[in-house]
Amino acid sequence: MSFFKSEDPRFDRYVLGNAPVKQLATGFDWVEGPVWFGDAGCLLFSDIPNNRIMRWTPGSGITTYRAPSNYANGHTRDLQGRLISCEHGGRRVTRTEHDGSITIIADSFNGKPLNSPNDVIVKSDGSIWFSDPHYGIMSNYEGYEAEPENPCAVYRFTPETGRLEIAIDDMNCPNGLAFSPDESLLYVADTGRMYSSDPTHIKVYDCDGANQVSNGRVFHKVDPGKADGFRIDTDGNVWTSAADGVHCIAPDGTRLGRIFVPELVSNLCFGGRAKHELFITASTSIYKITLNRQGMQRP
Known part of the structure; x- marks a missing residue:
């Protein structure tokens, strides 16, 4: 069977014809937020409804990293290699210190609790950017x-200042987010409010040296399905979740090709020894495929 569909000649050099989509583990309820720890040689990801963060290690398989996890969703690493996590249960963003203790980064704005932080990234200047839709508080799931x-x-x-600011407020429900390789562009998925017919798409914003974003415009509309989480490769391509798997979108907004995954994809990240492996969280399972492409994911 073919795991790929090329829709532009540019995609052909990114995929390897003999590299399969491999299921690494299954039996979860809804997996999200993958982040690769190169120094530890493992992948962390959230099994949100089961209130735990899981760890996958090559050769060893699945172990529990943290339970309960405060219904953690998205994760990333900061410049010091510490885990940054979005927690639905605590309605907060936290940092796991090297000694295992947890520091609260943000849990309120203007004296009111955040909604349910969803996905998070760290810029090269150390600033932490996260989306705060309402999904995690719309039910008890x-x-x-x-x-x-x-x-x-x-x-x-x-x-440095401890200041929390709204960077973007013109979306119905922001979700996944990522910077372009030179950090001049910020991509953000708008997956719409629950129980609504809001339009869904990826938007892109200009980001200047003072971390001010402007000129928001629609970058790409995923079809079928919608963009949830995504990551960027070294060429500036956006690798995004979709209803049928993972789509590769060029910086000009053209879909270059698709990787088919047998479950609904929520998120993904690059990892492995050369940041050339794409780890995919999809409904009840995690998958991996080796690409001829490197991601911007930190080690």
């Missing part, structure tokens, strides 16, 4: 049901 008290927005946290 991925957290605790509650009324939103802040708008759904993208926030920027500056560690």
Whole structure:
């Protein structure tokens, strides 16, 4: 069987004809937030409804990294290699220190609790950017049901000052986010409010040296399905979740090709010894495929 569909000649050099989509583990309820730890040689990811962060290690398989996890969703690493996590249950963003202790980065804005932080990235200047839609508080499945008290927005946290600011407030429900390789562009998925017919698409914003974003415009509309989580490769291509697997989108917004995955994809990240392996969280399982491409994911 073919795991790929090329829709542009540019895609052909990114995939390897003999590299399969491999299921690494299954039996979860809804997996999200993969992040590769190159120094530890493992992948961390969230099994949100089961309130735990899992660890996959080549040769050893699955172990539990943290349970309970406060219904953690998205993760990344900061410049010091520490785990940064979005927690639905605590309605907060946290940092796991090297000694295992947990520091709260943000849990409120203007004196009101955040909604349910979803995905997070760290810029090369150390600033922490995260999306805060309402998904994690709309039911008790991925957290605790509650009324939103802040708008759904993208926030920027500056560690040096401790200041939390709204960076983007013109989306219905921001979700996945990533910077272009030179960090002049910020891509953000708008997956729409629950129980609505909001339009869904990836938007792109200009980002200047002062971390101000502007000129938001539609970059790409995923079809079938919608973009949830995504990552960027060294050529600036966007590798995004979709209903039929993973789509590769060129910097000009053209879909170059697709990788088919047998479950609904939520998120993905690059990892492995050369950052050339794409790890995919999809419904009840995690998958991996080796590409002829390197990601911008930190080691």
